Amino acid sequence: MGKRERTKAENRQAILDAARLVFAELGYGETTVRDIIRRTGLASGTFYNYFKSKEEVFQALMDASALRMRPRIRAERIRAANFEEFISASFRAYFDYIAQDEEMHRIIRRKSGAMRVRMDTPEVVAVFDELHLDIERAIAQGVLPNVDPDYLTAAFVGIAFEVGDIMQTRDPFDADEAAEFATKLFLGGVNALPRLPETK
Amino acid sequence: MGKRERTKAENRQAILDAARLVFAELGYGETTVRDIIRRTGLASGTFYNYFKSKEEVFQALMDASALRMRPRIRAERIRAANFEEFISASFRAYFDYIAQDEEMHRIIRRKSGAMRVRMDTPEVVAVFDELHLDIERAIAQGVLPNVDPDYLTAAFVGIAFEVGDIMQTRDPFDADEAAEFATKLFLGGVNALPRLPETK
Amino acid sequence: MGKRERTKAENRQAILDAARLVFAELGYGETTVRDIIRRTGLASGTFYNYFKSKEEVFQALMDASALRMRPRIRAERIRAANFEEFISASFRAYFDYIAQDEEMHRIIRRKSGAMRVRMDTPEVVAVFDELHLDIERAIAQGVLPNVDPDYLTAAFVGIAFEVGDIMQTRDPFDADEAAEFATKLFLGGVNALPRLPETK
Amino acid sequence: MGKRERTKAENRQAILDAARLVFAELGYGETTVRDIIRRTGLASGTFYNYFKSKEEVFQALMDASALRMRPRIRAERIRAANFEEFISASFRAYFDYIAQDEEMHRIIRRKSGAMRVRMDTPEVVAVFDELHLDIERAIAQGVLPNVDPDYLTAAFVGIAFEVGDIMQTRDPFDADEAAEFATKLFLGGVNALPRLPETK
DNA sequence: AATGAATGAGCGTTCATTCAT
DNA sequence: AATGAATGAACGCTCATTCAT
Structure with missing residues (x-):
């Protein structure tokens, strides 16, 4: 299944899951948005369809x-x-x-x-x-x-x-x-x- | 008194003091070396006369x-x-x-x-x-x-x-x-x- | 035509061309990556979409x-x-x-x-x-x-x-x-x- | 013999000697003034008592x-x-x-x-x-x-x-x-x- | 004259973010 | 909606050079 077919909800969840792991691994301050999306396999721009910033993912988490x-x-x-x-x-x-x-x-x-x-x-x-x-x-x-x-x-x-x-x-x-x-x-x-x- | 007249010990201490405050304010991960030296009023290069990196100031602290x-x-x-x-x-x-x-x-x-x-x-x-x-x-x-x-x-x-x-x-x-x-x-x-x- | 519309191949070639000229002008040692990209009119970060370092452009050349x-x-x-x-x-x-x-x-x-x-x-x-x-x-x-x-x-x-x-x-x-x-x-x-x- | 007692001519020569070696080792472009004076054991500022720049040492050489x-x-x-x-x-x-x-x-x-x-x-x-x-x-x-x-x-x-x-x-x-x-x-x-x- | 700390311009590089596709 | 190249600000750091001692 390509990323295209994933539902919006699935992508959103994928980002949240990745973020949780990366925050835990690197600490909030040293985590970059790139670290997060890299873990999802999504394209970098896609992140911004779901969250405005690192802060916002954290809040959602x-x-x-x-x-x-x-x-x-x-x-x-x-x-x-x-x-x-x-x-x-x-x-x-x-x-x-x-x-x-x-x-x-x-x-x-x-x-x-x-x-x-x-x-x-x-x-x-x-x-x-x-x-x-x-x-x-x-x-x-x-x-x-x-x-x-x-x-x-x-x-x-x-x-x-x-x-x-x-x-x-x-x-x-x-x-x-x-x-x-x-x-x-x-x-x-x-x-x-x-x-x-x-x-x- | 210009920074040039300050003793080495004073400048070192100024950097340590600034670092303590900035680490407290932003957290270690989000603190940049530039944040620290900005607080001291020293020139950016001067930081490296005293410490090799952010990590090293932290250790000294x-x-x-x-x-x-x-x-x-x-x-x-x-x-x-x-x-x-x-x-x-x-x-x-x-x-x-x-x-x-x-x-x-x-x-x-x-x-x-x-x-x-x-x-x-x-x-x-x-x-x-x-x-x-x-x-x-x-x-x-x-x-x-x-x-x-x-x-x-x-x-x-x-x-x-x-x-x-x-x-x-x-x-x-x-x-x-x-x-x-x-x-x-x-x-x-x-x-x-x-x-x-x-x-x- | 904005740089955004240029094809990847064109941009890559633009960097190579610029590099050739700058290396010839300044010599390899004195050439900086910024010298090269300045000549292309591209943004500084763009260089790194194509080459990892000055050495790598040189090799490609x-x-x-x-x-x-x-x-x-x-x-x-x-x-x-x-x-x-x-x-x-x-x-x-x-x-x-x-x-x-x-x-x-x-x-x-x-x-x-x-x-x-x-x-x-x-x-x-x-x-x-x-x-x-x-x-x-x-x-x-x-x-x-x-x-x-x-x-x-x-x-x-x-x-x-x-x-x-x-x-x-x-x-x-x-x-x-x-x-x-x-x-x-x-x-x-x-x-x-x-x-x-x-x-x- | 400390550097202080060295005659001017000796220091000048020490810089020239160091420069020759470093130029040969690193190439002109990649040689820094610091590389040169480091090899002499003199203080960085002292270089400028003898030469205005890297270019000038090279010319003297x-x-x-x-x-x-x-x-x-x-x-x-x-x-x-x-x-x-x-x-x-x-x-x-x-x-x-x-x-x-x-x-x-x-x-x-x-x-x-x-x-x-x-x-x-x-x-x-x-x-x-x-x-x-x-x-x-x-x-x-x-x-x-x-x-x-x-x-x-x-x-x-x-x-x-x-x-x-x-x-x-x-x-x-x-x-x-x-x-x-x-x-x-x-x-x-x-x-x-x-x-x-x-x-x- | 010699020193070496201070300076700030500039470098290589990374990053969040934008936007044409 | 998803993509990924382009962007330019900002970072860590090095350097030539100055200047108080």
């Missing part, structure tokens, strides 16, 4: 990913009987996600030298945003003590990101183990947290 | 930073009466460090849109490495229970990085508060962590 | 020229009844060739000051190679006495090059006259040459 | 060389009993000269790839000029028949240059043999040359 992650996290939240279960499920969802993305993982590992350039992947952003809302809600509902919601979300994200990173270096790696570690640490920490003064 | 952070953390470790104090002091050292770097902070904030690109700054790397050793030592000495040292270090770094990031967005911001939050969360979490099976 | 000169000399060799006629025809072919290249000639003259930088033009190389084989063959067949074939070829080339050079400075110039001079000198000289000892 | 070659050729002319001896001595002087310049020779050989770039060395120019006058004089005095003096000089130079080139590729090489070859060829050729019509 973010949106697409959020679309995949958000429903999973929402489902977990609904299923979760309590905050503990929700946190546990969120970590697990994130670790499962990066665990399953084998190709991405291999590419990233091949590259990382002394200097690691990390980009907020769409997945992290999705988790981050969703979680932030949930934590604020939990505090409002008294499910959580009155801690600083921004810092707490940040801590969750930081743990997820860094522990996930280490997890991926292990061979074989165990997403459940990582999720249990992160969950225990995070929840244990939450209980020890200083309460903010009540703003009555 | 790393080395210089490690030189500043490492002794601080070592001093804290020696002063610390126990693990709790050591962790607390480490968070505080890191938050103090980024707190004081006002200009860098303003620049980073100006840029960060939807996409945050984070680079392991020399400071983070220094903290990370030092800490990793300390945690392993603490476990070996029985000061810490037998937890996974890599994950634990990763969690510390993640919390420091992300909470520090949020802290910097606040005006005014309070490094002590952030350090207390991070310390409590982390230490509370450590106590709740699953022990690894003893490898007797 | 060599190949093209050899293709033009070699068949002419071969034809002469076949037509020639004897060695004298072959030498005469070869000089004539070379002088005709440079005589006809009016533009090249004007350019070279404009430049040559005290310092002449001469490059083995593709034409010279073509003549040289062809001739070397022919002289060796002539000796092997007893047509020529047993003289040093390398030196004899070199002498032919030297005479052709330098006499051709002088010829081009004359206005008007006479390729037949130059060819007659060179032929007589060369053939007269060959007869006076010391024979190498027979290696029987 | 020409002049110096002419000064060395001219007297030799003049001496030969005076000693020579006839035109034959003069030609023979001139070829010998030239071949001896390039033969003896061992270092230059080695350098040139190391470089020459498929593409030979030849520069009129000062020596060639000196021989050329001197010879041109002598040939004209010989014709005027009836020692030589009425041939074209420009072409004849050119032929001499061409033979000298190319045969000398080949000679240098041989190991070991024999300047006497080369000189004998060139002389015989040239003189044999002269006798066979067409006479120009007398311009009475």
